[in-house]
Amino acid sequence: MTCDLLVIGGGVAGLSAARRGLELGLDVLLVDSGEWRTGARRHLRFSDAATNLAQGGLAVVGLSDDSTGSYANGAPDSVAAHVADTLDAGAGHCDEVAVERIVAGGAEATEWLIGLGARFDRADTAPSGSVSELPPYSRTKEGGHSARRIIHAGGDATGAEIQRALEVSVTGIRLLQNGRARQLLVDSGRAIGAVIDDPRGRGIVAASATLLATGGVGQIYQATTAPSGARGEAIGLALDAGARVKDMEFIQFHPTVLFTRRETGRRQLVSEAVRGEGAKLVDSRGASVTAGMDPRGDLAPRDIVSRAIAARLRELGEDFVFLDARHLQGFPARFPTITAGLAAAAIDPAQDLIPVTPAVHYTCGGIEVTPEGRTCVDGLYAAGECSATGLHGANRLASNSLLEGLVVGKAAAENIAARQRDARSRGDSWAVSAVRAEAVASHALEEGLPRPDLTAEQLDRLRRAMQRGAGVTRTEKGLREALDIIDSLPQSVQVMAARAIVEAALRRPYTLGCHTWLDAVDIESSGRD
Template sequence: MSTTVWEASADLVVVGSGVAGLTAALDGVRAGLRVVVVTKDAIDAGSTRWAQGGVAVVLGDIAGDSVGAHVADTMAAGGGLNDETAVAEIIGAGPGAVRRLRERGTLFDARGTRLERTREGGHSAFRVVHAGGDATGAEIERALVAAAVNSEITVLTGCVAVDALRDASGRVGGLSVLDDAGRPGLLRAPAVLLASGGYGQLYSSTTNPETSTGDGVALALRAGASASDLEFVQFHPTVLYTGPAVGRRPLVTEAVRGEGAILRDRTGHAFMTGVHPLADLAPRDVVAAAITRRMAETGADCMYLDATGLEGFAARFPTVSASCAEVGIDPRTDPIPVTPAAHYACGGVVAGTDGRTRVPGLYAAGEVARTGLHGANRLASNSLLEGLVVGERVVRAVLEDRALPRPASPQLISPAPAVAIADRGVVQRAMSTCAAIGRDATGLAAASDAVEQATSTAVPIDRAGVEDAALTLLAQGVLAAAGTRRESRGCHVRTDFPGRDDVWQRESLVITLDEAGLPVVGRDAMAGVA
C-alpha cells in the first residue's frame, strides 16, 4: 500500500452498515465507545434493505409454537452441521433483540398490539414478523440509520476496508482503507468488527447488491482468522425471471409460498408434491434443487409461482408486485416466472456467538460470520435474527477484551500488499457454470483452472481491485471446500456424490491461508476461537 494520506483513531471500527453493524455501532456508542463505521457506498446500501421476508422469532403468543420448535426447525434445515449451542443461544435471545429493535423505531406490521406473523420454508409455525408487507429489511435499515444519524457515530462512506493491521503479538490495532479516489487511510483501533455481508457477487446472477463481494472474509483470512462452511452457498429458489441476466435480480419472497402460492412447471404440474413432506414450504436447498432438476427435465428456462389464488396480493407483497409490474406481470392473473439465484453465504469467518474470532481484536457478525447457526443450509428469516443478536453481543465482548493488557502505542505490521486478482467476469462465469447448485469433480477442476489462468498478482489501488481480490480468494476457497466435501448436504449438491455420507456428519471444513496466501482445507471449524 502507498503512503497513508490520512489517519484517525477510534475504540471500535465497524466495517459494514447493515443490521449487525449498525446494531453494534449503536450499542457501542451507548457504552461510551468512540465508533467509526466504514461502508463502501451510502449507509443504507447494503444487503439488509433487500431482505423481504422478516425476522424469525418466537414471541410466545402463537399457540403450539416454542423456542424449542424453532431450534428444531433450524437444526433440521442445517443438515447436521449446526452448532446446537449457538442455535439455542441465538434463537433464545431473539425476543429481546426484536424488542430493542422496536425501541429504536422499527415499525413491524401489526393488528392492534399484536405483531402479524407469516410462515416460510422449513418453519413448522407462523413465526416470521415482517414490516411493510415484504419490505422488512428496508424498514429495519431505515430505523437503524435514523438512530445512527442521531447518535455520535462517525460514518465514512465511499471507503473500502483493505486489511486489518496487527501488532507484533498478532493483536489487531487498526484497519487500512481506500476511499473512492484511491487515497489510503489508517484507522487506529483496538477492535475491528467485520459486518460486511456475504459473497453473492461470486455468481453472475444473485439477489445481493454490488457490495457483496466477500471483502470481509478475505480480509479476515489474510489477518490469520479461519473461515468455514464456504461451500454452502444458498440459492434462493424464487427470483423473478425476465430472461438471461447478470447482477442483482428481484427476489420473490418465500412468504408468498408461506401464504399459499404453488410452484408449477409450464404444464401446470405442481412438481413439489412428493418431493418433501412440506412440499412448496420445504427448506430452501430442497426447493432450489427441485426447481433446477425440473428445469433440466423439461428444458425450460424457469418455473412458475402460482399466486393467483391469494387475495390482496398487492397490499401484502408490494415489493414483489412492483417488480412484477415493471415487466408486465400481474400476479393476480399471471403465474410469476421464477428461477434460483445466489442468495446467502451460510459459511464465513469462524466466530463465536459473541463475534470473537481467533485473531484478538477482530470480530465478525452477520452474513460474513460462521457462528454455527445455519449449518449446511440457512432456515428462512434466521439471518436478520442472527445479525441483531450477535451485533449486540459483540459490544459486550469488546468491552471485556479492553481490560486485557496491550502496548500503549503498538507498532502495526501491514500484511504483504500484493495479492492474487482474477478477472471478475471469468470468476463469475466459472462459478455460475461449475459451482452453483449442481457440482462435480470435473466441473470444479475446470472452474479452478479457469480462475487460476485469469489470475495475476498485484496491489489493489481502488475499490474494484480490493473487491476482485476478495472474489478471487473466495472462489479459491469455495472450490477447495466443494472439491473436498464428497457428498451432497444442504446447499452443497455434488452430482457425482448425490447422497449424504455419515463420515461428514457434523464435520465442517475450515479454511486458512498458507504462506503463499492460498486456501488450505482442514477440519474442526471452531478450533482457536476465543
C-alpha cells in the first residue's frame, strides 16, 4: 500500500492535515486505532480522539465577526496580547517565533474550519450598528487570558463540534481503522512509511510523508482526563526513527478534575471556563485556595492553580478541594456536558460543592517540530499533543491546544504539498515504492523491532510508578524510584515515553511551569527560562 501522506491519528491535528491534504491533491491514507463498529453511519467516527473531550474552547483573535475583539471585551484585543499571554503562561520557556506564527495563523485556520461546517455558539444579540444579520460568536475568558477570546460550541462541547465537522469533511478518505502504527520506516535518513497492525494482521504502508498525530501520554498515568489511546506511543516511535523530543518534563495537570476514589481511568474534567464564569476554589474550611498565590487568583495559569491545590492538600492532609459554582446562573445551559457528568456522580452544581483535584491533562512537550510540523527526520511530521512546537513552553495556556492542532495540522499538509510540487518541478522522484518500504521493514525485524507490548499488569505498574514519581509535585527520590521500575519493564514505546519524561525531569532540579520540584528552594520566581 502506498500514499503521498500517511496520517496516524484522527483528532483535530490529524484530520486537519488529512482534509487539507485532500484539498491540495495529495493521496492521503488515514490510520486510527479507534474501534470500528459495524452498522450504517453518516460519516467517519473517531470516538477515542482527545479532541472529542475538549470542553473549554478555541482561543483565537481576529475572526471576521469581531475582528478587534471590542464587542466581546469592550476594548480591543489583539494577536500581540494573545502572544503575550501565551508567553507568560509558558513561564518564559516558549519559542517566541513559533508562538507568534501559530497564534497569528489562528484566525485564517478557524475561518477555514468554519467553512467546513463547524458551528460555534453566538452571542444573544448583535452589537449596535452591526451590518451582519447574525450576532458575533460568544467568547469566554479562561485562566491566564487577559481578554475574552475563546469561542466555544454547544456550551462546553467545543471539541466534539470541531471533531464532527472535520470527520464529515474527510468522508471518502482512504482509511485503516482499528489500525495501530508499530514502527516507522526510515531509509537513509528519510521516513518512508510505517508498519501497521490491524485485525487482519501486519502490513506495510509506503508513504512520501508521514504525520504523527496520536495525542499525549495521559494514559501512562493512573489519573488523567485523556482517552484510552493517549499512551505516548508516537514519542517512542519517533525516537526509534531518529527524531528528537523536548520539554518532556512538562506534563500539565488540570487543576479541576472531578474527584473519584477509582484508582485508574479517565476522569471527568470540570472546564476552566467554569472558573472563567465566576466559580471559586475553596478548601474544606471554606477558605480560598489561591488567595495570596497569584494576583489572578483562580484564573491564574494552570500550573500555578494546580500547585496551590497540591500545597493546600498537603497542608490539610486531604484528597480534594471544592469548586463552588452554586451562585452561577444558567449553569446547565452553559455547561451541559459537565452538568451531565456531575449528575452521574449525584452532584447538583446549583446546590452542592464540586469536589475537584488535579489530574494529568496535557503533554506540553513532545516530538520537536517546526510550526509546520516538520521533525529533524526528512519526511516525518508531527502535530497536536504528541508534538512540541514551542507554543506551550513549560505550561500550556488554556484553549491553545485546539488552536495548535488546527493550525499546525493544516500547515503540515500545505508544507508537504509544496515539497511534492517542488520535487516534481525538478523532475525528482518524490514517491516511495512499496518494495523499498518492505525491504526496510524486513531489516528492522532482524534488529528486533517493532518493540514489545506491555501486559495489563505491566501497564498498571508503569502507571503507578509515573503517578507516584512524576506527578504534580516531584522529588529526586520519587523520580529515581520511577526510573527503577521503568528499567525493569519491557522497553515498549509507552515505556520509552515514560523514560523521556522522568529523565527530563531529573535534568531540571527546580520548579518551572508545570514541573514542580520539591527538593530545592523554588527558583522559578527568581527568573524564568
